[in-house]
Amino acid sequence: MLEIIGAVSAAIAIGAGAFGAHGASGQAADWLRTGGFYQLIHAVAVVLLAKQASGPSAMLLAGSALFAATLYLMAIGAPRWLGAITPIGGLLMIAGWLWLAWQLAQR
Numbered sequence: 001m002l003e004i005i006g007a008v009s010a011a012i013a014i015g016a017g018a019f020g021a022h023g024a025s026g027q028a029a030d031w032l033r034t035g036g037f038y039q040l041i042h043a044v045a046v047v048l049l050a051k052q053a054s055g056p057s058a059m060l061l062a063g064s065a066l067f068a069a070t071l072y073l074m075a076i077g078a079p080r081w082l083g084a085i086t087p088i089g090g091l092l093m094i095a096g097w098l099w100l101a102w103q104l105a106q107r
Helices: 002-022 026-049 054-075 080-084 086-106
Strands: none
Touching: 002 026, 002 054, 026 054, 026 086, 054 080, 054 086, 080 086
């Protein structure tokens, strides 16, 4: 199931990045491109790692979704205070990678 969600996340990321490159301007375009970049990297990681490391993969997926979603929402006009939530997604991504590193070290 994580692989399917990861694949859908990758599709959303590509759409957001494309909109940032071709349909938005200024800060909104930057937010869309940044969110799309991080979401795509982590979606691919989830697809590749979900079977071997489901916990870290779920954390990577949750973190990238939160990180990107707050940027996407601000890009389409949501209040900028959402930007205060964005780093929580970043911390979840960092924690997911560290969890994966710990699991790999245990092998």
